[in-house]
Amino acid sequence: MISFLIVIHTIISILLISVVLMQASQGGGLSGTFGGQATSSVFGGQNAGNVLSKITTWLATIFLSLAVVISVLSSPTAESSTSIVRQAADERPTVPATDLIQPESDATLDLGGDL
Secondary structure, three states: OHHHHHHHHHHHHHHHHHHHHHOOOOOOHHHHHHHHHHHHHHHOOOHHHHHHHHHHHHHHHHHHHHHHHHHHHHOOOOOOOOOHHHHHHHHOOOOOOOOOOOOOOOOOOOOOOOO
């Protein structure tokens, strides 16, 4: 199922790139270079920008939604994935505890200064 969603996601991304490139920008964009008149004649003169903007919005929404769905579905479950640090901690040998040396009650630390 994830493979199918990735294929659909790829198709949506190619369509999104195509629609964005067809839109007329301030500099004319690709629509003015390659097919501006064809786009205008298919969608109508003034409605070409509106239709392409709506298509872009829908494709972008579908693109982002599919990205979230794919990431949720392909994320590892808690049972199948464990931390490498946790595995290393479980595998390390246990060292028996040793008796702690108790300092003398009147022990002082000599810092080398004159008092």
